[in-house]
Amino acid sequence: MSDVAFAAGGAPHGHSSNGGAHSYLENTGKRKGILSWILSTDHKRIGILYLISIFSFFAVGVVLGVLMRLEMLVPGPTGKIFNAQEYNALFTLHGVIMVFLFVVPGIPATLGNFFLPIQIGAKDVAFPRLNLLSWYLYITGAAIILVSLFMHGLPDTGWTFYVPYSIRTGTDVTTAVFGVFVLGFSSILTGMNFLTTIHRMRAPGMSWFKMPLFVWALYATAWIQVIATPVLAITLLLIIIERVFSVGIFDPAKGGDPVLYQHMFWVYSHPAVYIMILPPMGVVSEIVSTFSHRTVFGYKAVAISSLAIAFIGYLVWGHHMFVAGETETAQFAFSLLTFLVAIPSGIKVFNWVATMYKGSIDLQPPFLFLMAFIMLFAIGGLTGLFLGSVATDVHLTGTYFVVGHFHYIIFGGAVFIFFGALHYWFPKMFGRMYNKKAANISLGFLFVGFNMLYFPMLLLGYEGMPRRYFSYLPQYETLQHVSMVGSWVLVIGLTIMFWNLIRGIRKGEKAPANPWGGTTLEWTIASPPPTENFEEIPVITHEPYYHPDAEMPEEHAVPVAK
Amino acid sequence: MLPGVQSHALAVDDVAGFILWADIILFAIVVGAMFLFVFKYHKKRHPRAVNIHGNVPLEVVWTVVPVLLVLYMFYLGWTGYIQTRFTPKNAMPVKVIGRQWSWSFEYANGKTSDSMFVPLGRPIKCLITSVDVIHGFYVPGFREKQDAIPGRVRYMMLYPEQIGHYEISCSQYCGLNHALMQTQLVVLPVDKFNQWLNGGVSKEEVKEVASGNP
Numbered sequence: 001m002s003d004v005a006f007a008a009g010g011a012p013h014g015h016s017s018n019g020g021a022h023s024y025l026e027n028t029g030k031r032k033g034i035l036s037w038i039l040s041t042d043h044k045r046i047g048i049l050y051l052i053s054i055f056s057f058f059a060v061g062v063v064l065g066v067l068m069r070l071e072m073l074v075p076g077p078t079g080k081i082f083n084a085q086e087y088n089a090l091f092t093l094h095g096v097i098m099v100f101l102f103v104v105p106g107i108p109a110t111l112g113n114f115f116l117p118i119q120i121g122a123k124d125v126a127f128p129r130l131n132l133l134s135w136y137l138y139i140t141g142a143a144i145i146l147v148s149l150f151m152h153g154l155p156d157t158g159w160t161f162y163v164p165y166s167i168r169t170g171t172d173v174t175t176a177v178f179g180v181f182v183l184g185f186s187s188i189l190t191g192m193n194f195l196t197t198i199h200r201m202r203a204p205g206m207s208w209f210k211m212p213l214f215v216w217a218l219y220a221t222a223w224i225q226v227i228a229t230p231v232l233a234i235t236l237l238l239i240i241i242e243r244v245f246s247v248g249i250f251d252p253a254k255g256g257d258p259v260l261y262q263h264m265f266w267v268y269s270h271p272a273v274y275i276m277i278l279p280p281m282g283v284v285s286e287i288v289s290t291f292s293h294r295t296v297f298g299y300k301a302v303a304i305s306s307l308a309i310a311f312i313g314y315l316v317w318g319h320h321m322f323v324a325g326e327t328e329t330a331q332f333a334f335s336l337l338t339f340l341v342a343i344p345s346g347i348k349v350f351n352w353v354a355t356m357y358k359g360s361i362d363l364q365p366p367f368l369f370l371m372a373f374i375m376l377f378a379i380g381g382l383t384g385l386f387l388g389s390v391a392t393d394v395h396l397t398g399t400y401f402v403v404g405h406f407h408y409i410i411f412g413g414a415v416f417i418f419f420g421a422l423h424y425w426f427p428k429m430f431g432r433m434y435n436k437k438a439a440n441i442s443l444g445f446l447f448v449g450f451n452m453l454y455f456p457m458l459l460l461g462y463e464g465m466p467r468r469y470f471s472y473l474p475q476y477e478t479l480q481h482v483s484m485v486g487s488w489v490l491v492i493g494l495t496i497m498f499w500n501l502i503r504g505i506r507k508g509e510k511a512p513a514n515p516w517g518g519t520t521l522e523w524t525i526a527s528p529p530p531t532e533n534f535e536e537i538p539v540i541t542h543e544p545y546y547h548p549d550a551e552m553p554e555e556h557a558v559p560v561a562k
Numbered sequence: 563m564l565p566g567v568q569s570h571a572l573a574v575d576d577v578a579g580f581i582l583w584a585d586i587i588l589f590a591i592v593v594g595a596m597f598l599f600v601f602k603y604h605k606k607r608h609p610r611a612v613n614i615h616g617n618v619p620l621e622v623v624w625t626v627v628p629v630l631l632v633l634y635m636f637y638l639g640w641t642g643y644i645q646t647r648f649t650p651k652n653a654m655p656v657k658v659i660g661r662q663w664s665w666s667f668e669y670a671n672g673k674t675s676d677s678m679f680v681p682l683g684r685p686i687k688c689l690i691t692s693v694d695v696i697h698g699f700y701v702p703g704f705r706e707k708q709d710a711i712p713g714r715v716r717y718m719m720l721y722p723e724q725i726g727h728y729e730i731s732c733s734q735y736c737g738l739n740h741a742l743m744q745t746q747l748v749v750l751p752v753d754k755f756n757q758w759l760n761g762g763v764s765k766e767e768v769k770e771v772a773s774g775n776p
């Protein structure tokens with residue numbers, strides 16, 4: 001098996017069975033039905049469990065988001081669909097669900113679980129049972145958050161749980177915060193598992209710079225999960241201690257310091273933004289190479305920039321607090337560092353676009369999602385520059401501009417590529433193909449709806465509309481209405497997309513082992529993959545994106561990296 | 563758009579304008595290149611790809627040029643901001659107190675008000691605090707805000723340069739009626755302001771004076 005990578009690029013259209021090995025979707029163990037899933041330690045089955053649970057919460061989050069937009073039907077405080085308390089609960093739940101239950105676990109827990117071991121030529125992750133435990137912690141944390149809704153009223157603090165409000169409010173913040181605390185452990189354990197897997201279980205010959213870029217991105221993400229998440233856990237515990245035992249930690253009325261909370265919260269939550277965006281960046285590198293049918297431009301720059309983002313990402317949390325009474329020295333330093341963290345992301349975008357140069361581009365649905373990603377992520381990143389600059393941030397922070405900006409990054413960036421990744425790996429995961437035309441139509445609705453929904457927010461924010469307002473001044477009405485209609489268009493797109501994917505699982509055409517001409521290891525095995533992935537562990541001799549039928553420029557006549 | 567007559571507001575808009583143009587150019591380059599490549603190197607027109615592994619000089623260029631660009635943006639943003647952090651000698655202090663869910667303003671002579679009245683042309687040093695949870699003192703027309711933190715006093719300078727009414731909003735979520743925690747900043751001619759401050763004239767009357775402007 002010495003030239004597996006070569007075979008992957010060269011013989012893509014084999015039949016999907018793999019020498020009689022059972023697919024992971026078939027039951028071979030002693031357990032039947034649902035037990036064979038929820039007690040399985042197979043990383044692929046756990047990935048599917050996460051997919052189902054995460055997208056269930058995503059659906060809830062979307063409904064809450066659409067209801068929030070509906071509230072903007074009329075300006076002013078009267079004639080509303082929801083009263084102030086209900087609206088405050090809506091945005092709190094929308095934020096908590098989307099951040100902690102959807103985007104943070106997001107790609108690593110689902111597609112990372114499924115494809116990380118396969119991409120490095122391993123049979124499973126390093127600690128399969130710990131992996132299953134992580135899923136149970138996720139479900140437990142989610143269940144605790146759900147319970148908190150029915151105890152003493154819906155939490156109404158916003159997803160940031162800012163003190164002292166979160167300590168004084170009568171709603172059930174303690175339970176909700178405890179739920180997030182439990183979720184944090186799911187994240188930490190997944191990170192540890194991935195780190196160990198990547199360090200110890202790479203196939204023979206897979207040196208660091210022969211790893212696929214998705215693996216690099218998961219590696220950088222895992223470090224953030226392991227190092228930053230405990231800070232969040234401690235912070236949340238301190239809130240619980242303060243609420244339950246009345247110890248003055250954050251509440252100034254008890255002698256505490258409310259700004260300390262913000263520091264502790266953002267020390268985690270800013271790096272968490274990179275937990276959300278790094279894995280999608282890894283997926284982009286995979287998709288752009290596969291559909292351009294050539295190697296990634298600047299492989300090392302893209303790989304190293306993941307680590308650079310993870311590292312600099314720890315040093316910029318203070319930009320969330322420019323108006324929270326920071327000293328000028330702190331504002332100076334955080335603003336400067338914030339501008340610098342933009343650089344590695346920019347480098348990645350330039351390299352992805354350069355990867356299309358002299359490619360042979362196949363405009364399949366995953367690539368179209370990638371193009372949408374490049375545009376939306378660019379707008380997200382470029383609007384971030386307004387928030388890094390102190391003069392403009394002082395005006396824009398706490399307004400709709402921030403809401404628009406981070407939805408461009410997280411939804412337009414991370415989640416659009418999550419969708420693109422589902423379309424990319426779908427044939428591998430289920431051995432079938434969705435309807436490509438329906439996929440393109442759904443993307444059209446998503447793209448138009450997304451921009452209608454969030455672009456007006458950037459304008460509203462510049463005009464001074466603060467966020468988290470159930471009521472607004474009449475001058476904002478037109479833009480609020482455009483945004484509201486956009487949310488409906490977006491929902492149409494989501495409905496078509498999920499209908500198409502779910503239908504594809506049962507009724508789609510059978511997909512071959514390598515429908516796109518991908519070169520990484522997952523495309524060398526059957527679709528769907530057999531239970532233990534590889535009958536024989538492959539030996540890696542090539543760089544990950546070696547497309548054998550592409551032309552070699554002279555300096556790379558011998559297609560071996562080192 | 564917002565009335566932006568104060569020179570600091572104009573300075574912020576200038577910084578925003580520079581960033582906006584830089585953004586538009588960067589976006590056009592990246593997205594334009596993407597569409598160009600997708601068209602030119604579509605598999606129909608370019609059936610065989612070329613495996614280009616990279617180009618170090620190009621990599622250096624698109625690292626160094628953006629670094630210089632963002633350093634310049636940083637410089638603009640910083641200088642635009644720091645000019646509001648000096649307290650001139652003739653500055654008039656006004657205490658700004660946030661509570662759930664209203665603002666109150668306290669003047670040196672002990673007068674309090676639920677709208678903020680200030681005289682034209684005199685720098686105002688807002689001394690901002692809160693009596694309960696964190697609020698955000700936000701004056702969009704001046705492009706300025708500062709959180710009101712219980713137990714701490716933070717300052718923010720306002721330079722009123724034109725008579726008129728300006729919105730004040732709460733920009734930091736503070737509970738049930740966060741959205742209704744709005745009031746007005748009214749910039750008055752100096753004589754009217756002094757009359758009001760010394761109780762010679764009601765707030766309705768002075769608000770009348772300032773209306774007709776933004």
